[in-house]
Amino acid sequence: xxxxxxxxxxxxxxxxxxxxxxxxxxxxxxxxxxxxxxxxxxxxxxxxxxxxxxxxxxxxxxxxxxxxxxxxxxxxxxxxxxxxxxxxxxxxxxxxxxxxxxxxxxxxxxxxxxxxxxxxxxxxxxxxxxxxxxxxxxxxxxxxxxxxxxxxxxxxxxxxxxxxxxxxxxxxxxxxxxxxxxxxxxxxxxxxxxxxxxxxxxxxxxxxxxxxxxxxxxxxxxxxxxxxxxxxxxxxxxxxxx
Ligand SMILES: N[C@@H](CCC(=O)N[C@@H](CS)C(=O)NCC(=O)O)C(=O)O
Numbered sequence: 001x002x003x004x005x006x007x008x009x010x011x012x013x014x015x016x017x018x019x020x021x022x023x024x025x026x027x028x029x030x031x032x033x034x035x036x037x038x039x040x041x042x043x044x045x046x047x048x049x050x051x052x053x054x055x056x057x058x059x060x061x062x063x064x065x066x067x068x069x070x071x072x073x074x075x076x077x078x079x080x081x082x083x084x085x086x087x088x089x090x091x092x093x094x095x096x097x098x099x100x101x102x103x104x105x106x107x108x109x110x111x112x113x114x115x116x117x118x119x120x121x122x123x124x125x126x127x128x129x130x131x132x133x134x135x136x137x138x139x140x141x142x143x144x145x146x147x148x149x150x151x152x153x154x155x156x157x158x159x160x161x162x163x164x165x166x167x168x169x170x171x172x173x174x175x176x177x178x179x180x181x182x183x184x185x186x187x188x189x190x191x192x193x194x195x196x197x198x199x200x201x202x203x204x205x206x207x208x209x210x211x212x213x214x215x216x217x218x219x220x221x222x223x224x225x226x227x228x229x230x231x232x233x234x235x236x237x238x239x240x241x242x
Pocket of ligand 1: 009010011012013034039051052053054064065066067101105137142
């Protein structure tokens with residue numbers, strides 16, 4: 001049985017839900033409410049001491065890291081294949097999935113926290129409660145981001161710097177899409193799967209960043225036309241907070 005520990009609005013969770021949906025796999029959901037810090041519960045830390053979603057379990061084996069999880073799913077569940085056959089396209093795909101893990105995954109956090117986390121959490125936790133929660137977080141940078149989001153919010157300059165990084169990601173996509181319909185070339189692949197939640201998030205933060213007529217706008221429209229995209233992005237827990 002496939003089990004997934006994930007959060008509704010987490011881009012990295014969306015990546016894995018999209019891969020699962022493309023492969024039409026059945027899976028059991030374990031909803032982790034990051035806004036209630038359920039990722040700091042000992043039971044979750046036992047699965048991933050890094051306190052990050054998503055985490056996948058398959059046949060009792062635990063796998064962390066969304067990029068690795070999606071590659072695992074493509075190895076273990078071959079159809080439909082999400083890695084190009086052509087060696088060069090496959091290399092391009094890997095360049096993209098690694099780039100997603102290294103750049104937009106981090107660049108998106110400040111504007112996302114400002115837009116989504118801050119309005120919801122600013123009144124919910126006192127400074128003392130937030131500081132106490134932050135000391136439990138294994139990563140200092142992550143802890144500082146939560147404290148900033150809840151206490152004072154992020155300075156505009158910091159938000160702008162992140163948006164500039166995300167604009168470069170869109171430029172990089174536009175350049176790649178000059179050579180084929182999908183990021184790795186002719187075939188739809190994990191490159192597109194891994195990138196999709198970030199473009200979707202950029203659109204939610206500032207739709208104007210996706211310039212009408214740009215290749216990336218066309219790519220995003222094609223992504224939005226996929227049934228799997230709707231399943232993955234539209235996932236909501238059946239009860240409790242979203
Ligand atoms: N490199 C990790 C990053 C995962 C990640 O950033 N997860 C976020 C949600 S998108 C998270 O769990 N954040 C917990 C926190 O901010 O404390 C992966 O790709 O799986």
